[in-house]
Amino acid sequence: MNTYRVGFIGCGGIARAHAPGYRGLRNARIEFVAGADIDPQGANARRMADEYGIPVYKEYREMLDRHALDLVSVCTWPRTHCESTIAAAEHGVKGILCEKPMAISLSEADRMIEACAKSGTSLAIGHAHRFSPQAVKARDWVRQGEIGKLELISGHCSLDLMNNGTHVIDLIHFLNGDAAPVWVMGQIDRRRKLEGRSNHPDMIMEDMAVGRVEYANGVVGLIELGERADPSFAFKLVGTDGVIEVNRPNGPTLKILSGFRQRGWFAPDLPDLPPAFQGELEELVDVVEGRATHRNAAPNGRRALEVIMGIFESSNRRCVLDFPIAAQDFVLERMIREGVV
Ligand SMILES: NC(=O)c1ccc[n+]([C@@H]2O[C@H](COP(=O)([O-])OP(=O)(O)OC[C@H]3O[C@@H](n4cnc5c(N)ncnc54)[C@H](O)[C@@H]3O)[C@@H](O)[C@H]2O)c1
Known part of the structure:
Protein backbone atom coordinates (compact mmCIF):
# COMPACT_ATOMS: atom_id res chain seq x y z
CA MET A 1 0.00 0.00 0.00
CA ASN A 2 1.40 3.40 -0.96
CA THR A 3 1.67 6.38 1.36
CA TYR A 4 0.25 9.69 0.11
CA ARG A 5 1.18 13.14 1.41
CA VAL A 6 -2.01 15.20 1.71
CA GLY A 7 -2.64 18.96 1.74
CA PHE A 8 -5.79 21.07 2.07
CA ILE A 9 -6.50 24.35 0.28
CA GLY A 10 -9.24 25.91 2.40
CA CYS A 11 -9.63 24.53 5.92
CA GLY A 12 -13.34 25.01 6.64
CA GLY A 13 -16.33 22.74 7.02
CA ILE A 14 -15.82 20.56 4.00
CA ALA A 15 -12.08 20.15 4.54
CA ARG A 16 -13.01 18.76 7.95
CA ALA A 17 -15.31 16.28 6.16
CA HIS A 18 -12.55 15.25 3.73
CA ALA A 19 -10.10 14.62 6.57
CA PRO A 20 -11.92 11.59 8.08
CA GLY A 21 -12.43 10.38 4.51
CA TYR A 22 -8.64 10.27 4.09
CA ARG A 23 -8.27 8.67 7.52
CA GLY A 24 -10.63 5.87 6.52
CA LEU A 25 -8.88 4.94 3.26
CA ARG A 26 -8.58 1.18 2.83
CA ASN A 27 -6.31 1.35 -0.24
CA ALA A 28 -3.62 3.82 0.89
CA ARG A 29 -1.77 5.18 3.88
CA ILE A 30 -1.92 8.92 4.30
CA GLU A 31 0.14 11.59 5.97
CA PHE A 32 -1.48 14.98 6.59
CA VAL A 33 1.26 17.46 5.70
CA ALA A 34 -0.15 21.01 5.53
CA GLY A 35 -3.12 23.25 4.95
CA ALA A 36 -3.69 26.72 3.51
CA ASP A 37 -6.40 29.20 4.45
CA ILE A 38 -6.74 32.92 3.66
CA ASP A 39 -7.58 33.38 7.33
CA PRO A 40 -4.76 31.43 9.00
CA GLN A 41 -5.59 32.80 12.46
CA GLY A 42 -9.32 32.09 12.06
CA ALA A 43 -11.21 29.31 13.84
CA ASN A 44 -11.21 27.02 10.79
CA ALA A 45 -7.45 27.15 10.27
CA ARG A 46 -6.67 26.85 13.97
CA ARG A 47 -8.96 23.84 14.33
CA MET A 48 -7.30 22.11 11.37
CA ALA A 49 -3.82 22.89 12.71
CA ASP A 50 -4.73 21.63 16.20
CA GLU A 51 -6.63 18.50 15.18
CA TYR A 52 -4.12 17.29 12.62
CA GLY A 53 -0.90 18.85 13.87
CA ILE A 54 -0.15 20.53 10.55
CA PRO A 55 1.05 24.01 9.60
CA VAL A 56 -1.59 26.20 7.93
CA TYR A 57 -0.28 28.78 5.46
CA LYS A 58 -2.05 31.93 4.36
CA GLU A 59 -1.03 31.43 0.72
CA TYR A 60 -1.70 28.07 -0.88
CA ARG A 61 1.18 28.67 -3.30
CA GLU A 62 3.57 28.84 -0.35
CA MET A 63 2.23 25.51 0.92
CA LEU A 64 2.67 23.98 -2.54
CA ASP A 65 6.20 25.44 -2.88
CA ARG A 66 7.31 24.18 0.52
CA HIS A 67 5.82 20.68 0.53
CA ALA A 68 5.84 17.96 -2.12
CA LEU A 69 2.21 16.82 -1.92
CA ASP A 70 0.63 13.79 -3.59
CA LEU A 71 -3.07 14.52 -2.97
CA VAL A 72 -4.74 17.90 -2.50
CA SER A 73 -8.28 18.73 -1.43
CA VAL A 74 -9.48 22.02 -2.89
CA CYS A 75 -12.01 23.16 -0.29
CA THR A 76 -12.24 26.91 -0.85
CA TRP A 77 -15.21 28.97 -1.96
CA PRO A 78 -16.14 28.56 -5.64
CA ARG A 79 -14.26 31.49 -7.17
CA THR A 80 -10.86 30.06 -6.23
CA HIS A 81 -11.45 26.44 -7.27
CA CYS A 82 -9.94 27.05 -10.72
CA GLU A 83 -6.72 28.85 -9.83
CA SER A 84 -5.91 26.67 -6.82
CA THR A 85 -6.54 23.45 -8.78
CA ILE A 86 -4.27 24.65 -11.60
CA ALA A 87 -1.57 25.65 -9.09
CA ALA A 88 -1.70 22.22 -7.43
CA ALA A 89 -1.48 20.50 -10.82
CA GLU A 90 1.47 22.66 -11.83
CA HIS A 91 3.22 21.60 -8.63
CA GLY A 92 3.02 17.97 -9.73
CA VAL A 93 0.30 16.74 -7.38
CA LYS A 94 -0.95 13.25 -8.38
CA GLY A 95 -4.60 13.62 -7.46
CA ILE A 96 -6.99 16.48 -6.60
CA LEU A 97 -10.47 16.33 -5.11
CA CYS A 98 -11.91 19.78 -5.88
CA GLU A 99 -15.17 20.69 -4.22
CA LYS A 100 -18.33 21.54 -6.11
CA PRO A 101 -19.20 23.58 -8.08
CA MET A 102 -16.20 22.74 -10.25
CA ALA A 103 -15.70 26.40 -11.22
CA ILE A 104 -17.72 29.49 -12.02
CA SER A 105 -17.48 29.22 -15.81
CA LEU A 106 -16.92 26.65 -18.53
CA SER A 107 -13.70 28.38 -19.59
CA GLU A 108 -12.35 27.93 -16.05
CA ALA A 109 -13.40 24.26 -16.06
CA ASP A 110 -11.60 23.74 -19.36
CA ARG A 111 -8.43 25.37 -18.04
CA MET A 112 -8.51 23.04 -15.02
CA ILE A 113 -8.95 19.98 -17.22
CA GLU A 114 -6.15 21.13 -19.53
CA ALA A 115 -3.72 21.84 -16.67
CA CYS A 116 -4.40 18.45 -15.06
CA ALA A 117 -4.03 16.63 -18.38
CA LYS A 118 -0.68 18.37 -18.93
CA SER A 119 0.69 17.43 -15.49
CA GLY A 120 -0.85 13.94 -15.42
CA THR A 121 -2.93 14.88 -12.36
CA SER A 122 -6.20 13.00 -11.73
CA LEU A 123 -8.94 15.53 -11.02
CA ALA A 124 -12.24 14.59 -9.36
CA ILE A 125 -15.06 16.98 -8.43
CA GLY A 126 -16.80 16.69 -5.07
CA HIS A 127 -20.24 15.48 -6.13
CA ALA A 128 -20.20 13.09 -3.18
CA PRO A 274 -18.02 3.54 3.10
CA PRO A 275 -18.98 7.15 3.91
CA ALA A 276 -19.21 9.21 0.71
CA PHE A 277 -16.04 11.28 1.18
CA GLN A 278 -14.04 8.12 1.88
CA GLY A 279 -15.54 6.52 -1.23
CA GLU A 280 -14.59 9.53 -3.36
CA LEU A 281 -11.03 9.51 -2.07
CA GLU A 282 -10.56 5.75 -2.37
CA GLU A 283 -11.67 5.99 -5.98
CA LEU A 284 -9.20 8.85 -6.49
CA VAL A 285 -6.36 6.65 -5.21
CA ASP A 286 -7.54 3.87 -7.56
CA VAL A 287 -7.42 6.32 -10.47
CA VAL A 288 -3.95 7.60 -9.51
CA GLU A 289 -2.75 3.98 -9.38
CA GLY A 290 -4.34 3.20 -12.76
CA ARG A 291 -7.01 0.76 -11.53
CA ALA A 292 -10.16 2.75 -12.26
CA THR A 293 -11.81 5.76 -13.76
CA HIS A 294 -13.46 8.18 -11.34
CA ARG A 295 -17.25 8.48 -11.43
CA ASN A 296 -16.69 12.14 -10.44
CA ALA A 297 -14.01 12.74 -13.08
CA ALA A 298 -13.63 16.37 -14.13
CA PRO A 299 -15.62 16.02 -17.40
CA ASN A 300 -18.65 14.96 -15.34
CA GLY A 301 -18.19 17.96 -13.04
N1 LIG B 1 -19.59 18.03 -1.36
C1 LIG B 1 -20.43 18.53 -0.50
O1 LIG B 1 -21.42 17.91 -0.13
C2 LIG B 1 -20.17 19.91 0.07
C3 LIG B 1 -20.70 20.28 1.30
C4 LIG B 1 -20.39 21.56 1.81
C5 LIG B 1 -19.59 22.43 1.06
N2 LIG B 1 -19.12 22.04 -0.17
C6 LIG B 1 -18.32 22.98 -0.98
O2 LIG B 1 -17.05 23.18 -0.39
C7 LIG B 1 -16.61 24.51 -0.61
C8 LIG B 1 -16.26 25.13 0.73
O3 LIG B 1 -17.38 25.04 1.59
P1 LIG B 1 -17.20 25.00 3.18
O4 LIG B 1 -18.51 24.57 3.72
O5 LIG B 1 -16.00 24.25 3.58
O6 LIG B 1 -17.00 26.56 3.45
P2 LIG B 1 -16.30 27.20 4.72
O7 LIG B 1 -16.61 28.67 4.66
O8 LIG B 1 -16.64 26.43 5.95
O9 LIG B 1 -14.73 26.97 4.47
C9 LIG B 1 -14.05 27.49 3.37
C10 LIG B 1 -12.66 27.88 3.85
O10 LIG B 1 -11.88 28.26 2.71
C11 LIG B 1 -11.08 29.36 3.07
N3 LIG B 1 -10.70 30.06 1.85
C12 LIG B 1 -11.48 30.81 1.05
N4 LIG B 1 -10.77 31.26 -0.02
C13 LIG B 1 -9.51 30.78 0.13
C14 LIG B 1 -8.31 30.89 -0.63
N5 LIG B 1 -8.26 31.61 -1.75
N6 LIG B 1 -7.20 30.25 -0.17
C15 LIG B 1 -7.24 29.53 0.97
N7 LIG B 1 -8.35 29.40 1.73
C16 LIG B 1 -9.47 30.01 1.31
C17 LIG B 1 -11.95 30.18 4.02
O11 LIG B 1 -11.20 31.05 4.85
C18 LIG B 1 -12.66 29.08 4.82
O12 LIG B 1 -11.94 28.74 6.01
C19 LIG B 1 -17.74 25.22 -1.37
O13 LIG B 1 -17.45 25.24 -2.74
C20 LIG B 1 -18.96 24.34 -1.10
O14 LIG B 1 -19.91 24.36 -2.16
C21 LIG B 1 -19.38 20.81 -0.65
Whole structure:
Protein backbone atom coordinates (compact mmCIF):
# COMPACT_ATOMS: atom_id res chain seq x y z
CA MET A 1 0.00 0.00 0.00
CA ASN A 2 1.40 3.40 -0.96
CA THR A 3 1.67 6.38 1.36
CA TYR A 4 0.25 9.69 0.11
CA ARG A 5 1.18 13.14 1.41
CA VAL A 6 -2.01 15.20 1.71
CA GLY A 7 -2.64 18.96 1.74
CA PHE A 8 -5.79 21.07 2.07
CA ILE A 9 -6.50 24.35 0.28
CA GLY A 10 -9.24 25.91 2.40
CA CYS A 11 -9.63 24.53 5.92
CA GLY A 12 -13.34 25.01 6.64
CA GLY A 13 -16.33 22.74 7.02
CA ILE A 14 -15.82 20.56 4.00
CA ALA A 15 -12.08 20.15 4.54
CA ARG A 16 -13.01 18.76 7.95
CA ALA A 17 -15.31 16.28 6.16
CA HIS A 18 -12.55 15.25 3.73
CA ALA A 19 -10.10 14.62 6.57
CA PRO A 20 -11.92 11.59 8.08
CA GLY A 21 -12.43 10.38 4.51
CA TYR A 22 -8.64 10.27 4.09
CA ARG A 23 -8.27 8.67 7.52
CA GLY A 24 -10.63 5.87 6.52
CA LEU A 25 -8.88 4.94 3.26
CA ARG A 26 -8.58 1.18 2.83
CA ASN A 27 -6.31 1.35 -0.24
CA ALA A 28 -3.62 3.82 0.89
CA ARG A 29 -1.77 5.18 3.88
CA ILE A 30 -1.92 8.92 4.30
CA GLU A 31 0.14 11.59 5.97
CA PHE A 32 -1.48 14.98 6.59
CA VAL A 33 1.26 17.46 5.70
CA ALA A 34 -0.15 21.01 5.53
CA GLY A 35 -3.12 23.25 4.95
CA ALA A 36 -3.69 26.72 3.51
CA ASP A 37 -6.40 29.20 4.45
CA ILE A 38 -6.74 32.92 3.66
CA ASP A 39 -7.58 33.38 7.33
CA PRO A 40 -4.76 31.43 9.00
CA GLN A 41 -5.59 32.80 12.46
CA GLY A 42 -9.32 32.09 12.06
CA ALA A 43 -11.21 29.31 13.84
CA ASN A 44 -11.21 27.02 10.79
CA ALA A 45 -7.45 27.15 10.27
CA ARG A 46 -6.67 26.85 13.97
CA ARG A 47 -8.96 23.84 14.33
CA MET A 48 -7.30 22.11 11.37
CA ALA A 49 -3.82 22.89 12.71
CA ASP A 50 -4.73 21.63 16.20
CA GLU A 51 -6.63 18.50 15.18
CA TYR A 52 -4.12 17.29 12.62
CA GLY A 53 -0.90 18.85 13.87
CA ILE A 54 -0.15 20.53 10.55
CA PRO A 55 1.05 24.01 9.60
CA VAL A 56 -1.59 26.20 7.93
CA TYR A 57 -0.28 28.78 5.46
CA LYS A 58 -2.05 31.93 4.36
CA GLU A 59 -1.03 31.43 0.72
CA TYR A 60 -1.70 28.07 -0.88
CA ARG A 61 1.18 28.67 -3.30
CA GLU A 62 3.57 28.84 -0.35
CA MET A 63 2.23 25.51 0.92
CA LEU A 64 2.67 23.98 -2.54
CA ASP A 65 6.20 25.44 -2.88
CA ARG A 66 7.31 24.18 0.52
CA HIS A 67 5.82 20.68 0.53
CA ALA A 68 5.84 17.96 -2.12
CA LEU A 69 2.21 16.82 -1.92
CA ASP A 70 0.63 13.79 -3.59
CA LEU A 71 -3.07 14.52 -2.97
CA VAL A 72 -4.74 17.90 -2.50
CA SER A 73 -8.28 18.73 -1.43
CA VAL A 74 -9.48 22.02 -2.89
CA CYS A 75 -12.01 23.16 -0.29
CA THR A 76 -12.24 26.91 -0.85
CA TRP A 77 -15.21 28.97 -1.96
CA PRO A 78 -16.14 28.56 -5.64
CA ARG A 79 -14.26 31.49 -7.17
CA THR A 80 -10.86 30.06 -6.23
CA HIS A 81 -11.45 26.44 -7.27
CA CYS A 82 -9.94 27.05 -10.72
CA GLU A 83 -6.72 28.85 -9.83
CA SER A 84 -5.91 26.67 -6.82
CA THR A 85 -6.54 23.45 -8.78
CA ILE A 86 -4.27 24.65 -11.60
CA ALA A 87 -1.57 25.65 -9.09
CA ALA A 88 -1.70 22.22 -7.43
CA ALA A 89 -1.48 20.50 -10.82
CA GLU A 90 1.47 22.66 -11.83
CA HIS A 91 3.22 21.60 -8.63
CA GLY A 92 3.02 17.97 -9.73
CA VAL A 93 0.30 16.74 -7.38
CA LYS A 94 -0.95 13.25 -8.38
CA GLY A 95 -4.60 13.62 -7.46
CA ILE A 96 -6.99 16.48 -6.60
CA LEU A 97 -10.47 16.33 -5.11
CA CYS A 98 -11.91 19.78 -5.88
CA GLU A 99 -15.17 20.69 -4.22
CA LYS A 100 -18.33 21.54 -6.11
CA PRO A 101 -19.20 23.58 -8.08
CA MET A 102 -16.20 22.74 -10.25
CA ALA A 103 -15.70 26.40 -11.22
CA ILE A 104 -17.72 29.49 -12.02
CA SER A 105 -17.48 29.22 -15.81
CA LEU A 106 -16.92 26.65 -18.53
CA SER A 107 -13.70 28.38 -19.59
CA GLU A 108 -12.35 27.93 -16.05
CA ALA A 109 -13.40 24.26 -16.06
CA ASP A 110 -11.60 23.74 -19.36
CA ARG A 111 -8.43 25.37 -18.04
CA MET A 112 -8.51 23.04 -15.02
CA ILE A 113 -8.95 19.98 -17.22
CA GLU A 114 -6.15 21.13 -19.53
CA ALA A 115 -3.72 21.84 -16.67
CA CYS A 116 -4.40 18.45 -15.06
CA ALA A 117 -4.03 16.63 -18.38
CA LYS A 118 -0.68 18.37 -18.93
CA SER A 119 0.69 17.43 -15.49
CA GLY A 120 -0.85 13.94 -15.42
CA THR A 121 -2.93 14.88 -12.36
CA SER A 122 -6.20 13.00 -11.73
CA LEU A 123 -8.94 15.53 -11.02
CA ALA A 124 -12.24 14.59 -9.36
CA ILE A 125 -15.06 16.98 -8.43
CA GLY A 126 -16.80 16.69 -5.07
CA HIS A 127 -20.24 15.48 -6.13
CA ALA A 128 -20.20 13.09 -3.18
CA HIS A 129 -23.80 11.90 -3.55
CA ARG A 130 -22.70 9.55 -6.35
CA PHE A 131 -21.26 7.50 -3.50
CA SER A 132 -24.46 7.31 -1.42
CA PRO A 133 -25.84 3.78 -1.10
CA GLN A 134 -29.32 4.83 -2.25
CA ALA A 135 -28.01 6.49 -5.43
CA VAL A 136 -25.80 3.51 -6.26
CA LYS A 137 -28.70 1.09 -5.72
CA ALA A 138 -31.14 3.25 -7.71
CA ARG A 139 -28.72 3.40 -10.62
CA ASP A 140 -28.29 -0.39 -10.46
CA TRP A 141 -32.08 -0.83 -10.57
CA VAL A 142 -32.32 1.41 -13.63
CA ARG A 143 -29.55 -0.53 -15.36
CA GLN A 144 -31.25 -3.82 -14.54
CA GLY A 145 -34.49 -2.60 -16.13
CA GLU A 146 -36.49 -2.77 -12.88
CA ILE A 147 -38.69 0.16 -13.94
CA GLY A 148 -38.65 -0.62 -17.65
CA LYS A 149 -37.28 2.10 -19.88
CA LEU A 150 -36.33 5.20 -17.91
CA GLU A 151 -38.24 8.25 -19.16
CA LEU A 152 -37.95 11.02 -16.60
CA ILE A 153 -35.93 12.05 -13.54
CA SER A 154 -36.99 14.98 -11.41
CA GLY A 155 -34.82 16.42 -8.64
CA HIS A 156 -35.05 19.44 -6.36
CA CYS A 157 -33.46 21.12 -3.39
CA SER A 158 -33.07 24.33 -1.42
CA LEU A 159 -30.53 27.09 -2.22
CA ASP A 160 -29.27 27.94 -5.69
CA LEU A 161 -27.94 26.25 -8.82
CA MET A 162 -24.25 26.80 -8.07
CA ASN A 163 -24.62 25.44 -4.54
CA ASN A 164 -27.07 22.54 -4.11
CA GLY A 165 -28.13 22.70 -7.76
CA THR A 166 -24.86 21.23 -8.97
CA HIS A 167 -25.49 18.20 -6.71
CA VAL A 168 -29.06 17.84 -8.03
CA ILE A 169 -27.98 18.00 -11.67
CA ASP A 170 -24.96 15.76 -11.18
CA LEU A 171 -27.03 13.10 -9.44
CA ILE A 172 -29.60 13.19 -12.26
CA HIS A 173 -26.65 12.57 -14.60
CA PHE A 174 -25.41 9.67 -12.48
CA LEU A 175 -28.87 8.07 -12.26
CA ASN A 176 -29.22 8.51 -16.03
CA GLY A 177 -25.96 6.69 -16.79
CA ASP A 178 -24.15 9.95 -17.64
CA ALA A 179 -25.98 10.34 -20.96
CA ALA A 180 -25.07 13.56 -22.77
CA PRO A 181 -27.48 16.51 -22.50
CA VAL A 182 -28.99 17.55 -25.84
CA TRP A 183 -31.05 20.65 -25.07
CA VAL A 184 -32.12 22.76 -22.12
CA MET A 185 -34.81 25.29 -21.31
CA GLY A 186 -34.53 27.22 -18.06
CA GLN A 187 -35.85 30.11 -16.04
CA ILE A 188 -34.46 31.93 -13.02
CA ASP A 189 -35.79 34.56 -10.66
CA ARG A 190 -33.56 36.99 -8.70
CA ARG A 191 -35.86 39.51 -7.09
CA ARG A 192 -34.08 39.30 -3.71
CA LYS A 193 -30.68 40.04 -5.28
CA LEU A 194 -28.86 37.67 -2.94
CA GLU A 195 -25.10 37.76 -2.56
CA GLY A 196 -22.75 35.80 -0.34
CA ARG A 197 -24.83 33.13 1.35
CA SER A 198 -23.69 30.40 3.78
CA ASN A 199 -20.57 28.63 2.50
CA HIS A 200 -20.52 30.63 -0.77
CA PRO A 201 -19.69 34.11 0.56
CA ASP A 202 -17.94 35.01 -2.71
CA MET A 203 -20.98 34.19 -4.88
CA ILE A 204 -24.09 35.76 -6.32
CA MET A 205 -27.19 33.63 -6.55
CA GLU A 206 -30.70 33.38 -7.92
CA ASP A 207 -33.75 32.99 -5.67
CA MET A 208 -35.25 30.19 -7.72
CA ALA A 209 -34.38 28.19 -10.82
CA VAL A 210 -36.17 25.63 -12.94
CA GLY A 211 -34.74 23.65 -15.83
CA ARG A 212 -35.86 21.02 -18.30
CA VAL A 213 -33.08 19.05 -19.95
CA GLU A 214 -33.39 16.36 -22.57
CA TYR A 215 -30.61 13.77 -22.77
CA ALA A 216 -29.27 11.75 -25.71
CA ASN A 217 -31.05 8.60 -24.45
CA GLY A 218 -34.40 10.42 -24.56
CA VAL A 219 -34.66 10.81 -20.78
CA VAL A 220 -35.98 14.15 -19.51
CA GLY A 221 -34.46 15.82 -16.44
CA LEU A 222 -36.59 18.27 -14.43
CA ILE A 223 -34.67 20.47 -12.01
CA GLU A 224 -36.08 22.81 -9.36
CA LEU A 225 -34.04 24.86 -6.93
CA GLY A 226 -34.56 27.53 -4.36
CA GLU A 227 -37.24 29.70 -2.85
CA ARG A 228 -40.44 27.91 -3.88
CA ALA A 229 -39.02 24.50 -4.75
CA ASP A 230 -39.44 21.45 -2.53
CA PRO A 231 -36.37 21.93 -0.31
CA SER A 232 -35.63 18.23 0.10
CA PHE A 233 -32.71 16.74 -1.84
CA ALA A 234 -34.99 14.16 -3.39
CA PHE A 235 -35.45 12.48 -6.79
CA LYS A 236 -38.18 10.62 -8.63
CA LEU A 237 -37.33 8.32 -11.51
CA VAL A 238 -40.21 7.37 -13.77
CA GLY A 239 -39.94 4.46 -16.19
CA THR A 240 -42.32 2.64 -18.52
CA ASP A 241 -42.87 -0.01 -15.85
CA GLY A 242 -42.36 1.64 -12.49
CA VAL A 243 -41.13 4.45 -10.26
CA ILE A 244 -38.12 4.85 -7.96
CA GLU A 245 -37.97 7.45 -5.21
CA VAL A 246 -34.65 8.54 -3.71
CA ASN A 247 -34.35 10.52 -0.44
CA ARG A 248 -38.04 11.34 -0.16
CA PRO A 249 -38.50 12.84 3.34
CA ASN A 250 -40.37 10.90 6.03
CA GLY A 251 -39.76 7.48 4.60
CA PRO A 252 -37.06 5.11 3.47
CA THR A 253 -34.20 6.75 1.54
CA LEU A 254 -34.95 4.50 -1.40
CA LYS A 255 -38.09 2.76 -2.59
CA ILE A 256 -39.46 1.30 -5.78
CA LEU A 257 -42.88 0.58 -7.23
CA SER A 258 -42.58 -1.64 -10.26
CA GLY A 259 -44.75 -3.83 -12.42
CA PHE A 260 -41.92 -6.34 -12.29
CA ARG A 261 -42.23 -6.68 -8.50
CA GLN A 262 -46.05 -6.34 -8.42
CA ARG A 263 -46.19 -6.01 -4.64
CA GLY A 264 -46.55 -2.29 -4.01
CA TRP A 265 -43.75 -0.09 -2.74
CA PHE A 266 -40.60 -1.97 -1.78
CA ALA A 267 -37.71 -0.50 0.25
CA PRO A 268 -34.52 -2.56 -0.07
CA ASP A 269 -31.59 -3.08 2.27
CA LEU A 270 -28.99 -0.63 1.06
CA PRO A 271 -25.48 -1.66 0.02
CA ASP A 272 -22.88 -1.38 2.75
CA LEU A 273 -20.64 1.37 1.37
CA PRO A 274 -18.02 3.54 3.10
CA PRO A 275 -18.98 7.15 3.91
CA ALA A 276 -19.21 9.21 0.71
CA PHE A 277 -16.04 11.28 1.18
CA GLN A 278 -14.04 8.12 1.88
CA GLY A 279 -15.54 6.52 -1.23
CA GLU A 280 -14.59 9.53 -3.36
CA LEU A 281 -11.03 9.51 -2.07
CA GLU A 282 -10.56 5.75 -2.37
CA GLU A 283 -11.67 5.99 -5.98
CA LEU A 284 -9.20 8.85 -6.49
CA VAL A 285 -6.36 6.65 -5.21
CA ASP A 286 -7.54 3.87 -7.56
CA VAL A 287 -7.42 6.32 -10.47
CA VAL A 288 -3.95 7.60 -9.51
CA GLU A 289 -2.75 3.98 -9.38
CA GLY A 290 -4.34 3.20 -12.76
CA ARG A 291 -7.01 0.76 -11.53
CA ALA A 292 -10.16 2.75 -12.26
CA THR A 293 -11.81 5.76 -13.76
CA HIS A 294 -13.46 8.18 -11.34
CA ARG A 295 -17.25 8.48 -11.43
CA ASN A 296 -16.69 12.14 -10.44
CA ALA A 297 -14.01 12.74 -13.08
CA ALA A 298 -13.63 16.37 -14.13
CA PRO A 299 -15.62 16.02 -17.40
CA ASN A 300 -18.65 14.96 -15.34
CA GLY A 301 -18.19 17.96 -13.04
CA ARG A 302 -17.95 20.16 -16.12
CA ARG A 303 -21.14 18.63 -17.53
CA ALA A 304 -23.12 19.63 -14.41
CA LEU A 305 -21.70 23.14 -14.75
CA GLU A 306 -22.64 23.21 -18.44
CA VAL A 307 -26.28 22.44 -17.57
CA ILE A 308 -26.23 25.23 -14.96
CA MET A 309 -24.83 27.71 -17.48
CA GLY A 310 -27.40 26.44 -19.98
CA ILE A 311 -30.27 27.19 -17.56
CA PHE A 312 -28.92 30.70 -16.90
CA GLU A 313 -28.36 31.41 -20.59
CA SER A 314 -31.74 29.98 -21.62
CA SER A 315 -33.38 32.27 -19.07
CA ASN A 316 -31.27 35.19 -20.29
CA ARG A 317 -32.16 34.65 -23.95
CA ARG A 318 -35.67 33.28 -23.35
CA CYS A 319 -35.18 30.32 -25.64
CA VAL A 320 -34.27 26.65 -25.80
CA LEU A 321 -30.51 26.06 -26.09
CA ASP A 322 -28.79 23.11 -27.72
CA PHE A 323 -25.60 21.63 -26.26
CA PRO A 324 -22.73 22.37 -26.26
CA ILE A 325 -23.42 25.61 -24.42
CA ALA A 326 -21.36 28.37 -26.02
CA ALA A 327 -21.19 30.78 -23.07
CA GLN A 328 -17.70 30.79 -21.59
CA ASP A 329 -18.35 33.29 -18.79
CA PHE A 330 -20.27 33.20 -15.49
CA VAL A 331 -23.64 33.78 -17.17
CA LEU A 332 -25.52 34.86 -14.02
CA GLU A 333 -22.90 37.53 -13.38
CA ARG A 334 -23.35 38.86 -16.94
CA MET A 335 -27.15 38.85 -16.51
CA ILE A 336 -26.81 40.96 -13.35
CA ARG A 337 -24.30 43.31 -14.99
CA GLU A 338 -26.62 43.84 -17.95
CA GLY A 339 -29.66 44.36 -15.71
CA VAL A 340 -31.53 41.24 -16.89
CA VAL A 341 -32.12 40.02 -13.31
N1 LIG B 1 -19.59 18.03 -1.36
C1 LIG B 1 -20.43 18.53 -0.50
O1 LIG B 1 -21.42 17.91 -0.13
C2 LIG B 1 -20.17 19.91 0.07
C3 LIG B 1 -20.70 20.28 1.30
C4 LIG B 1 -20.39 21.56 1.81
C5 LIG B 1 -19.59 22.43 1.06
N2 LIG B 1 -19.12 22.04 -0.17
C6 LIG B 1 -18.32 22.98 -0.98
O2 LIG B 1 -17.05 23.18 -0.39
C7 LIG B 1 -16.61 24.51 -0.61
C8 LIG B 1 -16.26 25.13 0.73
O3 LIG B 1 -17.38 25.04 1.59
P1 LIG B 1 -17.20 25.00 3.18
O4 LIG B 1 -18.51 24.57 3.72
O5 LIG B 1 -16.00 24.25 3.58
O6 LIG B 1 -17.00 26.56 3.45
P2 LIG B 1 -16.30 27.20 4.72
O7 LIG B 1 -16.61 28.67 4.66
O8 LIG B 1 -16.64 26.43 5.95
O9 LIG B 1 -14.73 26.97 4.47
C9 LIG B 1 -14.05 27.49 3.37
C10 LIG B 1 -12.66 27.88 3.85
O10 LIG B 1 -11.88 28.26 2.71
C11 LIG B 1 -11.08 29.36 3.07
N3 LIG B 1 -10.70 30.06 1.85
C12 LIG B 1 -11.48 30.81 1.05
N4 LIG B 1 -10.77 31.26 -0.02
C13 LIG B 1 -9.51 30.78 0.13
C14 LIG B 1 -8.31 30.89 -0.63
N5 LIG B 1 -8.26 31.61 -1.75
N6 LIG B 1 -7.20 30.25 -0.17
C15 LIG B 1 -7.24 29.53 0.97
N7 LIG B 1 -8.35 29.40 1.73
C16 LIG B 1 -9.47 30.01 1.31
C17 LIG B 1 -11.95 30.18 4.02
O11 LIG B 1 -11.20 31.05 4.85
C18 LIG B 1 -12.66 29.08 4.82
O12 LIG B 1 -11.94 28.74 6.01
C19 LIG B 1 -17.74 25.22 -1.37
O13 LIG B 1 -17.45 25.24 -2.74
C20 LIG B 1 -18.96 24.34 -1.10
O14 LIG B 1 -19.91 24.36 -2.16
C21 LIG B 1 -19.38 20.81 -0.65
